[in-house]
Amino acid sequence: MSSHNLDLSGSKKRKRGERVFRFKTFAENGYPVGFVASSFRENVKALLEYGHLESTLGHSCTGMQSWSFQLQLHRNAPLHLVLYVVEEPIEASLNRHCKQCQYVGWGQHMVCNKKYHFVLPSTDTMAAAACLINCKAVGGNNNHDASGMNIPAPGKSSSSSLNLVELEGHIMHGVFHSNGFGHLLCVNGAETGSDLPGHQILEFWDRLCTGLRARKVSLNDVSHKRGMELRLIHGVAYSEPWFGRWGYKFGRGTFCVTQQMYQNAIEALQGMPLCLLVHHLAALTCNQLGHDISLIFSRYHTLSDHSLVTLGDLFHFMLELKSRLPTDDQNSCIDSYNPGMLVETSCRWSPKRVEMASRVIVEALKRAQFRWVSRQEVRDAARAYIGDTGLLDFVLKSLGNQIVGNYLVRRSLNPVTKVLEYCLEDLSNVSPNQDGNLGMTNSKVKGWYKISRFQLMKDVFYLYKYILKDPKLSTCTTTTTGIFSAISMAVRIILDSKYLVKEYCGEVPPLKLELGPEGKSNLYCTVMLRNSTQVLDHYKMTDNDNAIELPPYECLTLKNNATINDLKLEVERNFREIYWGLSSFVVEAIANLSRVDAKGTDMVFGLVEVGGKIVLQGSNKDMRGGGHGIVRELEGPIFECGSGNYVVDCPCGAKDEDGERMVCCDICEVWQHTLCVRIPNNEQVPHIFLCNRCEREIILLPSP
Known part of the structure; x- marks a missing residue:
């Protein structure tokens, strides 16, 4: 029996690194490890104990270590994915400073000692990595493989060529700094040939971030589907980007776009009245374009059981309709044809009376000669034949965007008067069959009451291209109205709002408290680096202490009888382990302690409340000469933004x-x-x- 068909997640006979994990539950708490609430670094270390230590990815020459996890996609299927976790110490990094931090606005963060890359490689990236490693093992100078990739000579390898994390085209690639801040670098779903759809990849990534207790995670939203920017389509339809389903929100805009500008642009596009667009499209000199867009509007008015008033209503309905359509056959259709009226089983009027009232309303609209008529006018005209006003109100409410006989009854909200209006659209140009009804096999009629997934996506793309994206649309108008220039400006603002951020734990994780002298409690600590010329160059100082607070706070777990000296040692150990710029950090004072005469032997929790925030001052010192040491500056900028000399x-x-x-x-x-x-x-x-x-x-x- 093949091991691919076995669920080995609970086997205790196999070594930890040889286990197979279920993809859909990996990184849930307790699977494979119970995550600690307070520390990202502890959670990463605990997870890696269950991974298989790799020696074949070419990291030995770069000073990196990597672990792998086998993930089973389906319980009874042999298909597996492999998750690689690559630990990148700062000594092995070609790029010490993180561009993603800079772009999203975290450039003031200090450089961390380590990064952890989480990679789901695709078939192509794994093949490329294997090819490069094999070529290095064989040797050669400036060789090229069959794909034309440059192969470095032995002894001249670099992490950019032999490091898995430097390859592009992975199914998923995310990276965390050792302080818990991270970046989702890429997601490639089914449209790029992956075995996984995008939403399953994001669910997997979200579980990883939640389980590891990441703090904040950013991403650069450049996601496309069928040639359309998803952040634009989903912004108009759902008021948020596609990644918003997992809690990612506006983080930073390029070209100085602010969150308020982004929100205003979303609301402007969503609230654009369709009747106003139809009015201006009717004035287009390129009449075919205006006719095609008006036809699409009418088609989805027919399909919808409620009024589509704005552009946001239309896009929301179309995307929701897409989720209900089958995916296996582009000719599979959804049928919304209604030969008269859809009568609910609980309706107190008989189908015959409802049909009669609908015919009366259609005749009243015919007398209006196909112009838009207010609801009250239609109701008054029908009252001459139908005395039951309750029946009239019911039919008027249900009749909008329905086919009755040879007519489509359209309903819309007038953007100026805010009054519901009705009009007829004549379908009599379609030849009736022998029964006098519309020919159900005629392709022109099918466009009104049937829609396939293929046709729907074609219509979405048409509206996307000619309403949202095409700058030439404004040149087709015979009058200068400014409506299309406003659309163009709003679209540009949304597309410039591509850096998204999700906050998982923030600065203060959940509180941990154990009673008794031997119990443990949490404190939240950060440090202020004093006497640093790099800090002075990086910040405008507002005090005379030459110090700056370095976010974020770290959660430290201390015994309830821990002393001030214990606290200082724990702070020094943690911040040295996390930040490269604090490699020799020594605590000199506690900045916000109420008692200035506190001694090192005093107990911490006698002076500070459990869960309180503590700011400790100190300097980087070289202690090799003995005594109190001398202040030492590191070579190279210690902030993610780099030197800032531009x-x-x-x-x-x-x-x-x-x-x-x-x-x-x-x-x-x-x-x-x-x-x-x-x-x-x-x-x-x-x-x-x-x-x-x-x-x-x-x-x-x-x-x-």
Whole structure:
């Protein structure tokens, strides 16, 4: 019997690193390990005890270690995935400073000693890694494999070529700093050939973050589906990006887009009245485009059992409808045809009376010559034939966007008067059959009452392209209205809001308390680094102590009879272990302790409440010379943003790097976004570039 068909997660005869885990429950608390509530680093160490220590990924030459976990996708299926966890110490890192931290706005964080990469490799990335390792083992200089990949010579390998974490195209790749802050770097679902859909990958990642007690996790939302940006489509339909289903929210916008700007843009697009769009589309000189979009509006009015008033209503209905359609056959349809009225079994009027009232209302609308008529006008006209006002109100409520005979009854909310209006759409150009009803096999009629998944996605893409994305739409109008320019501006703001963040534990994890002198309790501690020129260069100091508080707080578990000296030693050990810039940190004082005369032998919990926040001051000191030591500065910037010896001052207001392409002025050496200085993304940056300010100053110079 193949071991792939066995559930070995509970076997105690196998070694920990040889177990097979269920993918759908991996990283839940207790599977495979009971996670500790207070410490990300402890949880990672506990998890890795259950992994298989790898020696074949090429990390030995880079100073990295890696572990693997076999994950079974389905209980009775042989298909497995492998999760790799790669520990990247700062000594082995080619990029000491984290660009993801910089882009999302965490550049003020200190550089951590370690990163932990969690990778679900695809078939292609595993093949590439294996090929590179095999080629290194064989040897050769500047060889190329069959795919054209450059193979380094022995002894000249680098983590960028032999390190699994440097390859692109993984199913999933996330990274955590040792302080619990992390980044989801990539997700590649079924559309890219993965065995897993995107939502299952995100559920897996979310379990990992929750179980490990991550603090905050960011991602760069550039997700696409069928050529459409999901953050735009889902923003209009659901008021949040696709990742919002897992709690990711606006973190930081590029080009100085703020959260309020993002929210206003979402609301503007969602609230765009469809009748207003139809009105302006009717004025398009490219009549076919306006006709096609109006046809799509009408099609989904017909399918919906409630009124679609705004663009947000339409996109929400279309995406919800997509989830109800079968995926196996693009010709499979959902049928919403109604030969008259849908009458609920609990309705107090007979089907015959309901049908008669609907016919009367249609005749009243026919007399209006296919113009929009208010609900009250229709009701008054029908009262001459139907005395039961309750029946009329019921039919008017249920009749909107239904087919009655040869007519489609359309219903919409007037954006100006806020009154419901009705009109008829004539379908009589479709030949009736022998029974006098609309031909049910005619393809023109099917568009009104049937929809396939293929057709729906085609319609979504059409609206996406010509309403949300196509800048040429505004040039088709015969009058200047500004509606399409407003849409274009709102779309740009949403697309520039791509850095998302989810807060898992924040700064203060759950409190732990054990009673008695031998019990343990939690404190939350952070440090202030004194006498550091790097800190002074990085921050504008507002006090005379030359110190700065370094977030986040760390949760420390101490015995209830621990002393101040014990606290200092524990703080030094933890912060040295986490941060590269605090490798020789020595605590000198407690900044916010109420008793200034506290001694090292005093008990901590006699001076500080359990669960309280403590700020400790200290310096990096070289103790090799004995005595009190001397202050020591590390070589290289200790903050994630790097040295900061460049200046960003863009016309959009940006003052630091946000991941967008930039250009540097050759005179003042100030960096600006290429788009903000009118260099399109599809054009190369010129060899010589002068910003507007330097250009003006040169023009004003007196001629020789």
